[in-house]
Amino acid sequence: MSQAPTPALPVTFRPGRTRAVLLTLGVLMFVVVTAVALMLERLGPGERLSFVFTAALLLGILVLLSRPKIVADDEGVTVVNITRTRRLDWAEILKVNLRPGDPWVFLDLSDGTSLPALGIQPGIARESAIRDARALRALAESHGTGTEQAKA
Numbered sequence: 001m002s003q004a005p006t007p008a009l010p011v012t013f014r015p016g017r018t019r020a021v022l023l024t025l026g027v028l029m030f031v032v033v034t035a036v037a038l039m040l041e042r043l044g045p046g047e048r049l050s051f052v053f054t055a056a057l058l059l060g061i062l063v064l065l066s067r068p069k070i071v072a073d074d075e076g077v078t079v080v081n082i083t084r085t086r087r088l089d090w091a092e093i094l095k096v097n098l099r100p101g102d103p104w105v106f107l108d109l110s111d112g113t114s115l116p117a118l119g120i121q122p123g124i125a126r127e128s129a130i131r132d133a134r135a136l137r138a139l140a141e142s143h144g145t146g147t148e149q150a151k152a
Contacts, residue, residue, distance in 0.1 A: 006138045013132045014069035015118075017125045026062035030055045068118035070105075072139050079107070079117045086115065090143035098122070098133035105133050 037043060037051030064082050071078040076089040088109070095108040104121040106114045120136065122129035 005135070006142045007135050009139070010071060010073040011135070011139075012069055012071045013119045013136060015121050015123065015125065015129070017128075018121065018123050019066040021124070022062045022066040026059040026066075029062075030059045033058075068104075068121075070117050070119035070136065072136065077107075077136075077140075079115060079119065081116065081118045088115075090140065093140045096133060096137035096140055098130065105129075105136065 033055035034052050037048045037055075040048075043051070067080060067082060069080045071080070076087060077093065079086045079088065088107070092110045093107050094110055097106045097108060097114075098104075098120065102122070105117040105119070107117055108114050120129050120132045
């Protein structure tokens with residue numbers, strides 16, 4: 001990845017198209033399944049309720065899948081994945097990686113681990129994900145982190 005301009009803080013990275021598709025499908029699915037449950041005359045109240053509950057459960061899963069984001073501010077980065085949120089200081093991030101074939105960005109951390117950051121994923125918006133990964137990398141490097149400073 002080449003050097004990108006550093007965006008103004010705070011900045012939020014999230015897969016907008018993926019999020020829009022997931023939420024739209026979730027709401028449509030909920031409406032259709034609920035409508036079918038209400039239109040089927042042979043269903044009893046319990047069966048109708050189970051249809052609506054199943055539709056709500058599927059909507060909830062799609063809402064969780066649309067949750068990932070990365071929020072960068074002056075103090076560090078908050079990585080929100082599907083069910084977990086992790087706060088990192090800038091000094092903890094050594095490198096921002098988005099290699100060909102990666103499903104999302106990985107952050108190499110100072111403790112020797114790698115953290116997946118699902119808020120930047122090349123799925124249906126590859127160019128946007130590459131641009132966002134470059135911007136996050138530029139932010140990490142400009143805040144005194146990155147591999148050059150980590151070696152010092």
